[in-house]
Amino acid sequence: xxxxxxxxxxxxxxxxxxxxxxxxxxxxxxxxxxxxxxxxxxxxxxxxxxxxxxxxxxxxxxxxxxxxxxxxxxxxxxxxxxxxxxxxxxxxxxxxxxxxxxxxxxxxxxxxxxxxxxxxxxxxxxxxxxxxxxxxxxxxxxxxxxxxxxxxxxxxxxxxxxxxxxxxxxxxxxxxxxxxxxxxxxxxxxxxxxxxxxxxxxxxxxxxxxxxxxxxxxxxxxxxxxxxxxxxxxxxxxxxxxxxxxxxxxxxxxxxxxxxxxxxxxxxxxxxxxxxxxxxxxxxxxxxxxxxxxxxxxxxxxxxxxxxxxxxxxxxxxxxxxxxxxxx
Amino acid sequence: xxxxxxxxxxxxxxxxxxxxxxxxxxxxxxxxxxxxxxxxxxxxxxxxxxxxxxxxxxxxxxxxxxxxxxxxxxxxxxxxxxxxxxxxxxxxxxxxxxxxxxxxxxxxxxxxxxxxxxxxxxxxxxxxxxxxxxxxxxxxxxxxxxxxxxxxxxxxxxxxxxxxxxxxxxxxxxxxxxxxxxxxxxxxxxxxxxxxxxxxxxxxxxxxxxxxxxxxxxxxxxxxxxxxxxxxxxxxxxxxxxxxxxxxxxxxxxxxxxxxxxxxxxxxxxxxxxxxxxxxxxxxxxxxxxxxxxxxxxxxxxxxxxxxxxxxxxxxxxxxxxxxxxxxxxxxxxxxxxxxxxxxxxxxxxxxxxxxxxxxxxxxxxxxxxxxxxxxxxxxxxxxxxxxxxxxxxxxxxxxxxxxxxxxxxxxxxxxxxx
Numbered sequence: 001x002x003x004x005x006x007x008x009x010x011x012x013x014x015x016x017x018x019x020x021x022x023x024x025x026x027x028x029x030x031x032x033x034x035x036x037x038x039x040x041x042x043x044x045x046x047x048x049x050x051x052x053x054x055x056x057x058x059x060x061x062x063x064x065x066x067x068x069x070x071x072x073x074x075x076x077x078x079x080x081x082x083x084x085x086x087x088x089x090x091x092x093x094x095x096x097x098x099x100x101x102x103x104x105x106x107x108x109x110x111x112x113x114x115x116x117x118x119x120x121x122x123x124x125x126x127x128x129x130x131x132x133x134x135x136x137x138x139x140x141x142x143x144x145x146x147x148x149x150x151x152x153x154x155x156x157x158x159x160x161x162x163x164x165x166x167x168x169x170x171x172x173x174x175x176x177x178x179x180x181x182x183x184x185x186x187x188x189x190x191x192x193x194x195x196x197x198x199x200x201x202x203x204x205x206x207x208x209x210x211x212x213x214x215x216x217x218x219x220x221x222x223x224x225x226x227x228x229x230x231x232x233x234x235x236x237x238x239x240x241x242x243x244x245x246x247x248x249x250x251x252x253x254x255x256x257x258x259x260x261x262x263x264x265x266x267x268x269x270x271x272x273x274x275x276x277x278x279x280x281x282x283x284x285x286x287x288x289x290x291x292x293x294x295x296x297x298x299x300x301x302x303x304x305x306x307x308x309x310x311x312x313x314x315x316x317x318x319x320x321x322x323x324x325x326x327x328x
Numbered sequence: 329x330x331x332x333x334x335x336x337x338x339x340x341x342x343x344x345x346x347x348x349x350x351x352x353x354x355x356x357x358x359x360x361x362x363x364x365x366x367x368x369x370x371x372x373x374x375x376x377x378x379x380x381x382x383x384x385x386x387x388x389x390x391x392x393x394x395x396x397x398x399x400x401x402x403x404x405x406x407x408x409x410x411x412x413x414x415x416x417x418x419x420x421x422x423x424x425x426x427x428x429x430x431x432x433x434x435x436x437x438x439x440x441x442x443x444x445x446x447x448x449x450x451x452x453x454x455x456x457x458x459x460x461x462x463x464x465x466x467x468x469x470x471x472x473x474x475x476x477x478x479x480x481x482x483x484x485x486x487x488x489x490x491x492x493x494x495x496x497x498x499x500x501x502x503x504x505x506x507x508x509x510x511x512x513x514x515x516x517x518x519x520x521x522x523x524x525x526x527x528x529x530x531x532x533x534x535x536x537x538x539x540x541x542x543x544x545x546x547x548x549x550x551x552x553x554x555x556x557x558x559x560x561x562x563x564x565x566x567x568x569x570x571x572x573x574x575x576x577x578x579x580x581x582x583x584x585x586x587x588x589x590x591x592x593x594x595x596x597x598x599x600x601x602x603x604x605x606x607x608x609x610x611x612x613x614x615x616x617x618x619x620x621x622x623x624x625x626x627x628x629x630x631x632x633x634x635x636x637x638x639x640x641x642x643x644x645x646x647x648x649x650x651x652x653x654x655x656x657x658x659x660x661x662x663x664x665x666x667x668x669x670x671x672x673x674x675x676x677x678x679x680x681x682x683x684x685x686x687x688x689x690x691x692x693x694x695x696x697x698x699x700x701x702x703x704x705x706x707x708x709x710x711x712x713x714x715x716x717x718x719x720x721x722x723x724x725x726x727x728x729x730x731x732x733x734x735x736x737x738x739x740x741x742x743x744x745x746x747x
Contacts, residue, residue: 153701175722175727176720176722177720178720195716228717229717232718232721259546259547263494273463273478274545274547274550275463276474295543295546297690
């Protein structure tokens, strides 16, 4: 038995290559009942897939029963070894509880000797599609979990940095060409540089917000340039705690989407009020990203702290959106 | 009282503990002599338990309904009565208001927000019972801004974790159409404009369904579509007399506000109907335009399922293949003739090749072509040249000029106006 490395390839900072080990949605994983609220599930309508699901469910139930029998035995052995009656009683209690509970997700898997490849470990959300037949290694590029081939483009990065010293905003506004300062309107200097094209809000406490960059590296470079400008103006500016606070990406799935249908099936994540806003607001829980989905197929993803979250969120939503294509 | 000592004056043992206002005293009940008295003042630490607690930290909030909450609940009931909602709605809306009030964020909100919250609770109740109440209607009744209403609404849905169904389009059509004052002759409505309610309702419903199917409703405010559909339905029931009436005049006659997007929805709906008319042989020869197609709306609606299927091909698959085709092909509707030729079919005999069934925003050509962003090779740790930074700093001369200009401006604004 071997679960693969739980980090999807693109979490390591690389773009997900096509056809590679794609962590799609656990479409065939009956461990995640529809609508648990973690990873969104696409709605499958084809008969062949549901039959496969049934088969898998039966197999997994059998495995669960086997596992629980093992665990009961294991726990009885543990009991004999322990000398404290209290601990033994506790284990006995938990063993009897687990015997009555039907879900393997709550039973601790003490020995993995007979755990089959199809059973995901408890506590890890199954990011990979379970294989269609048991005892086969997880195959990449099963038809339903293909990579979409579309990569969201980053449009905006918001980052903050601490310059580490108090600043006199009036001096900065006086001696810098690219600064504007209107204390009655906003209590910060708004500074802009041309390369990378960004805007910074510089506060008198020495904290700075940098917006408008199109990549993490550009944001960092821009923040350093602002810090250098402030340094040259005579302040002992440092570059402390640079942190990316928000990343916004967008992409186009190139087909129209029935938003009313999407809100019906995924209503616990979606909010669609055409009287207020033409797009559907989808709040994905894992990863914690907010997606704005429009009828033209354009998708805006925001709320990410790392690039991988945007890619992961899009890979999660793409099969769901594809599912709504056929209903036109 | 025995065991408490004796009165020094008369020697009796009848000592009573009594307090003179806030001062505790031990008094002889026989002669009235004060034997001992307590301390008039208390120390700071003693007063720990006696100090006043602010209302928000006491339990008074939970025990009684605050005045603003009472006012809010009264407003909820009044709003339900004004809207003539069934009595069960009132209780549900009141329950939601009370539930919302338990959250501190709502308790401490401004009065404007609490007022809008009244509308939100009523709206949620109506939505859950499929009662077609629009946000615009509530905002008008409450004299509230739609922005304030929308932010409060989104907040309260999230806070209470409610599942609010979408606005029911069919119900909205029925309610909205019934509000048109065209079903009885009156001084402002001539006889030829009066229409039977049932006929108009059914035709409007069919038109709205057609609009929904052809992507004219998704993502848009529902009301303008219904206005356009009502207008078309009304016109088509007696086209001879009514074709001369414009949409604006129609709404004025019917005593209904004309929503701004209704005219563009009307054009879109007419375009769809024209496309459908192309599929019927006897209509194709008539070479209909946007005005004459109105006369045939009845026929078109009767066969709308098959007409839509033949007039439009699935836009979802088509958009992808369109990308791979040579750039010589035009957009959307222009493909009609070219498509026929490539398929080797004679042009005159077949109806126009199906147009793409896509939302109007996808059919329009993009305003500007967004170039693919250049792949940047920035690492974030490059050296920053001094010259680059110098360009953002003012020279001393510039600083002096700027200061002089500022001073001059200050002087100009501070000089009082001569009498």
